[in-house]
Amino acid sequence: MDITKHNFYEELDNILKAIEESTFLSIDGEFTGLDAEGCSHCAPFDTPSERYSKLKNGSTDFLLLQVGLCAFKVDEGKRMYEAKPYNFYLFPSVPHRSAPDKRFMCQSSSIDFLVSQGFDFNKVFREGIPYLTAEQEHQMRCFLEQKHSEQSNQSFSAMEIPENQREFMEDICEKIDAFMAKEDAEPLEIKGCNGLQRKLVYQTVEEKYPLARLETKTGENKERYLLLHGAKNSEELAKIDRERQAAEMMELDIQVGFSKVFQAITKAEKLVVGHNMFLDVLHCIKHFHSSLPDDLEDFKSLVTGVLPRLVDTKLISSTPPLKDFIEKTSLGELHEALQSKPFKPVTIKTAPGFERYTEEETKLHEAGYDAFITGSCFATMCKFLGSCQKPATDFLLPSSSVIKTFVNKLYLMRIADIQYLTLDGPDMEVNRDHVFYVTFPKEWRMSDLFSLFEPYGNIQISWLSNTSALVGLHNKKNAKIAFEALSKEKGLFHVSSYAFYHRNKALKWSAAAVKRKNSEELELPPNKIKRQSLDADRNSSIKKPVTEASSEGEAQSGDNSGRKLFDESTDW
């Protein structure tokens, strides 16, 4: 069911009820972009903390345009689920001047991709539901409360009426006099004023018309106009004030919008399922709950408080026993694989009114549909895991202990040795003795690195810059002899251990943080800093090739951080 701002409040109670009554929920999001310029969020030797930083800093300035939410309710007797898939169109429009005016990033290739999938940008920008974080809501509420408490005694410093505005103001005063003299007149619209004129009208009303109240409105074509309310006496004036204050509080409530749904998800504490959901989770928290902390551990505390039970279907499908039967784990391909042997798809019936989606007719990359089939994949994988148990069960509920091993683990894209982020505990420690930090002349290409490491077998390269890379040996047994031989060589290149690289990086960062703090104390203009960081990225405007083999589908963008020009010709 498509939900826009036109039917949101009509459906809200049903949505909240569906969440409350669900056995589990599934979610999906569509974004205006994936990665900041010149840096992919995926590199094969990322640590969980590095990955989190990259996503937080490089991927969450984009906007969440569409959220899919599907409520699945089990019918244990019939061994099936009833699904209510909702497809929310979201946009933080600015209906009046006290609403936040959001700036957000877009990425051309992501816009291209959404266009190719038939995404309706006119609909999302025109009919999108707004949202606020709790912090924004609180700020706006305090602001309104302060404004309302001071409304009756606001003091105006009047400016002299400029020569060329006198005729205009005399005309306005005549109109106001006539209006105030009428009985029970509708509020008076004063249109076609510029900013100066509105200011003059405000100060004149303040001075001369104690029983009148002005407000600034925004018309359909975004033009501003004034609305004058007139009272017969101070009681009526107080009533006008109360009504206007109530209307402003209601407007704020409308601005909270989709965040109400998110708050209900938090409150319900249901299992929330997503496919490759790390980025979805980050976006949801940032847009509907609160800003993201710098530190991964703080993020873990935050997310387990807000979404206490998360399950990632990409992780389940990439883990034995499922892994052995599933070759490709993009959502569409996973869903297809689960339709045939050895899997037995669980029957999912869409609830009345939700017939827009069927499992047969694909609407991939529409958030509501993706959430729907993510949940369907989850149910079928649960069933399969049940059939692998001893004794086998034919229908495994998500609350089963078999599923518990997957709860609060988020799949990490394209990291070879750390498959998931553990939200409710420490992440796994890995040995990276087979990974080397290599520096080399800027003329070096992929083939030079392959040549250098040829005696030690196949390698995996993760470019860090034009003159450095992390290189991992496929055959870990060769780590020691490779390091002994290469680290001593004196030539155009230099090979150090991964541990050395990491220690050094941590040191550089903390030194940089001190310097940065000094800059802040100097009141370095923020824009200036931002510009600089964009310039730093400029030299990678031409896309570089993908070095890593990637399992695709979810990711529209390749891993293109700091790759070398020549290698584009490999063109995988």
Place this chain on the structure above:
Amino acid sequence: MDITKHNFYEELDNILKAIEESTFLSIDGEFTGLDAEGCSHCAPFDTPSERYSKLKNGSTDFLLLQVGLCAFKVDEGKRMYEAKPYNFYLFPSVPHRSAPDKRFMCQSSSIDFLVSQGFDFNKVFREGIPYLTAEQEHQMRCFLEQKHSEQSNQSFSAMEIPENQREFMEDICEKIDAFMAKEDAEPLEIKGCNGLQRKLVYQTVEEKYPLARLETKTGENKERYLLLHGAKNSEELAKIDRERQAAEMMELDIQVGFSKVFQAITKAEKLVVGHNMFLDVLHCIKHFHSSLPDDLEDFKSLVTGVLPRLVDTKLISSTPPLKDFIEKTSLGELHEALQSKPFKPVTIKTAPGFERYTEEETKLHEAGYDAFITGSCFATMCKFLGSCQKPATDFLLPSSSVIKTFVNKLYLMRIADIQYLTLDGPDMEVNRDHVFYVTFPKEWRMSDLFSLFEPYGNIQISWLSNTSALVGLHNKKNAKIAFEALSKEKGLFHVSSYAFYHRNKALKWSAAAVKRKNSEELELPPNKIKRQSLDADRNSSIKKPVTEASSEGEAQSGDNSGRKLFDESTDW
């Protein structure tokens, strides 16, 4: 005439001819946003250099979605013009992986505004014409040339075929064998491979099929697939290579797109007219020519080289004698004012095929229409200026010396004492002895500043932060006594001269630049810096009120830099 990527090449010759034959050109642009978060680009005491910096750093990360270009050709005998208004839809889509993948900013209120004007986002994203700066074009051309020169001897470092991919690869090899055995077969499409599989296919073809060439294609739904070309002998293989190289060069040419039109405008050296055109000029240069320099003087050199004769209709209409007859100078209001006495509108006939716009039916904020009426306003204002000459002329050509006084001066929005930027010379020096730099406790509101300066008459406030502002006296004669009295007072506030503020700011900036340079040497990760700058802006997420009276129409956003919460209730 609407121009999208579907009719761009069909119409290009006509467009270039219209530019070449024109008497003057007019331009207009529609953007995805106006100001970076928390800072307006307009403040009343900006210097030209500060204004340029603000626009460059805060306003040009947005995208130019639509460019209007109208070519006006005079018919001196009939004392009229023929107009060819073009409305270009622009979007830097990413048709293949070597095209730049642009990141750009959007501002919610600007998107809202465009939506309210009926702007078609689906059309612009789907059918927009691409563009490249000269620098990007050069980079991509070099890259392709290098790739083509190395194509024949590219060396691949092969990886071992993983166990689970062997069956897949055997199947592929069978297909390739069959394909290579056929006579004159169409290239073989290999679909449904993931990144790893494409890599394996590439290396296998490289190893085993010397007479075959692979390329990666992107399908309609953005899915990637491989295309295999087979040759009978090395001559045919060379032919395949040549054809593919030519196709890639042609693709690059298509990517240059709208920049060809801009290059033609530069080459033609025509008078280019815009309304409040500073931001339009910045965007055009940044997107279609080259990156913007940091320094205003460098920008002036750049722009006079690229667009050597610019005229701003907002400046003409804000300057006597026009100013005395025109109250409001937003484009729509100016156009309306020029239709009646004392003005005599110049007859503008749209050329055959360009009937979409008439002066009667308004399509304001569609770039092509805005360019059309900007030129029409210009022609009528020229005529009026001609009638004011002694002896009066009934039809003044834009080449007249009367117009020369306006050439290369760009209107500066909302600066009280510097009306325009002089592109071909130094800017005017102004005396700001009546402006003071005031610091005060964060609880202070506008009314506290009004009280402080009450003995010296009306003031103009430009907030710098929650605890500082520039305050200008309307009555400049009071400057000396105000400064003498207030600068000596010891209290909650502190008043210094504008000169002191400016000197101090310049010092702080140069110190910050040194610190920044140190940070750069430490390789401070760019993303980290950017994030920080965003956080610095966070506290201004609630919109602050407009202190300045503003002439509106062009500007969708008020001047809201660092204003105080309470003052929102003034709500002009």
